[in-house]
Amino acid sequence: MRRVLITGATGFVGGQLLTLLKHDQGWDITATARLPDQIASDGISTVVVPDLNGATDWFVALSGVETVVHCAAQAQLGVHAGDALAVCRRTNTYATCRLASQAIGAGVRRFVYISTAKVHGESGRFHEADVFSPQDPYGISKLEAEQGLWELTQGSDMEVVIIRPPLVYGPGVKGNFATLVHWVRQGYPLPFGAVDNQRSFVALENLVDFIALCADRTRSPCAANQVFLISDGVDVSTPELLRKVAQAYGVPFRLWPVPEVWLRLAARLLGKSAAADRLLGSLVVDSSKACDFLGWRPVVTMEDQLRKMALHDQGV
Numbered sequence: 656m657r658r659v660l661i662t663g664a665t666g667f668v669g670g671q672l673l674t675l676l677k678h679d680q681g682w683d684i685t686a687t688a689r690l691p692d693q694i695a696s697d698g699i700s701t702v703v704v705p706d707l708n709g710a711t712d713w714f715v716a717l718s719g720v721e722t723v724v725h726c727a728a729q730a731q732l733g734v735h736a737g738d739a740l741a742v743c744r745r746t747n748t749y750a751t752c753r754l755a756s757q758a759i760g761a762g763v764r765r766f767v768y769i770s771t772a773k774v775h776g777e778s779g780r781f782h783e784a785d786v787f788s789p790q791d792p793y794g795i796s797k798l799e800a801e802q803g804l805w806e807l808t809q810g811s812d813m814e815v816v817i818i819r820p821p822l823v824y825g826p827g828v829k830g831n832f833a834t835l836v837h838w839v840r841q842g843y844p845l846p847f848g849a850v851d852n853q854r855s856f857v858a859l860e861n862l863v864d865f866i867a868l869c870a871d872r873t874r875s876p877c878a879a880n881q882v883f884l885i886s887d888g889v890d891v892s893t894p895e896l897l898r899k900v901a902q903a904y905g906v907p908f909r910l911w912p913v914p915e916v917w918l919r920l921a922a923r924l925l926g927k928s929a930a931a932d933r934l935l936g937s938l939v940v941d942s943s944k945a946c947d948f949l950g951w952r953p954v955v956t957m958e959d960q961l962r963k964m965a966l967h968d969q970g971v
Contacts, residue, residue: 658683659870660720662704662754663727664694667827668769671863672724673699679867687716687727709749717761722870724767725751730793730830740792747796752803758813765814765879766804767869772821772855772884774798777929778936783819783882783944791929801882814879816869818862821886821940825859825960826967831933836964839900839908846918848910850893852937855886858960861953868951877948884940887953893934903961904968 659676663669664686676682677698685700694701702716707727717723729746751768758766773794775781789795804815824832838845865885869878891899894910901908915935922931945951955963 656683657681657722657871658685658720659722659724660685660687660716662687662716662723662725664688666726666728667825667829668823668859668862668866669724669726671825671859672726672866675863675867676870681871685716685718685720707746707750709745709753711750711753713754713757714761717758717763720758720761720763722765722767722872723754723758723763724769724866724870725754726769726866728769729796740795743792743796744799747793748799748803751800752807755804755807755813755815759807759811763813765816765870765872766808767816767818767866768800768804769866770797770801770817770819772819772938772940774801774819776938777932778938780937780939780941781884782941783884808880814872816875816878816880817882818866818869819882819884819940820857820862821855821884821938823857823859823862824964826964828859828964831930835897836900836904836968839897840904840906842907842909844909844911845897846911846913847893847897847934848912849914850918850935852892852935853890854893854896854938855890855940855942856896856957857886858953858955858957860955860960860963861885861887864954865945865951868949875949881944881948883945883948884942885945886940886942887957888942888946889957890939891957899957899961903958904965 664673687704729743776788777790
């Protein structure tokens with residue numbers, strides 16, 4: 656039995672990872688939660704970690720652990736703009752480095768960190784070796800955590816694996832993707848028919864499958880001390896994405912071909928330029944390293960994952 660610690664096990668990614676590993680008899684799972692009884696599952700050891708910061712004590716959670724998968728993170732949703740960087744650093748940077756430091760002391764063999772493609776920027780085509788250009792507090796704090804991990808593990812026996820996903824979607828998704836789905840389901844005519852961009856996404860099931868592979872040192876020895884960008888492997892334009900969502904949910908769909916320059920002007924006037932960049936711009940990640948180094952392949956298509964989202968939202 657391999658003992659793994661999953662942080663953020665009640666979250667969007669961590670919760671799905673917990674579900675996947677529960678059905679693999681080879682794992683002895685410890686999971687952290689902010690409140691007691693958040694994880695009600697037989698066979699799972701739960702450790703309450705009420706607050707994540709640079710002073711968090713992970714000693715109990717790390718007992719006997721071979722692999723740490725650090726999914727816990729602070730997004731910017733609901734955070735006041737003026738406090739966003741400090742809040743994100745507190746959880747994403749300082750708590751991560753504290754956990755890694757204590758993991759080294761506890762004899763952990765591998766530390767899998769879920770970072771973000773946003774460390775490279777908000778638009779462009781990215782490979783793991785490309786320069787960093789984070790544009791928001793979330794991306795900045797995640798990059799600082801990556802840098803802290805490399806510094807802490809120099810000269811130690813603990814392996815690090817850093818995974819940088821683009822936008823993750825699946826049942827229970829929130830944020831920008833949930834907003835897009837809402838627009839489509841309401842039948843609003845959307846003004847994106849003339850948008851000609853390309854964006855990478857990663858289905859929740861694909862991301863979690865890849866994380867599980869990287870957590871298993873026997874199956875993925877080549878992952879040690881590597882960085883991976885991960886995606887579904889098929890990039891889509893915003894109009895293509897919206898059509899796929901409409902098809903999955905079985906709703907009529909209308910697009911207006913409004914010129915992109917008009918959309919950007921309207922967004923600027925409304926103070927929504929950043930949101931417009933995400934809808935209109937391109938962000939493509941090269942996930943070939945994951946396939947070449949580890950032999951990984953996506954386990955679901957975008958169409959499959961969107962259909963599962965639709966069933967989830969319909970209560971099926």
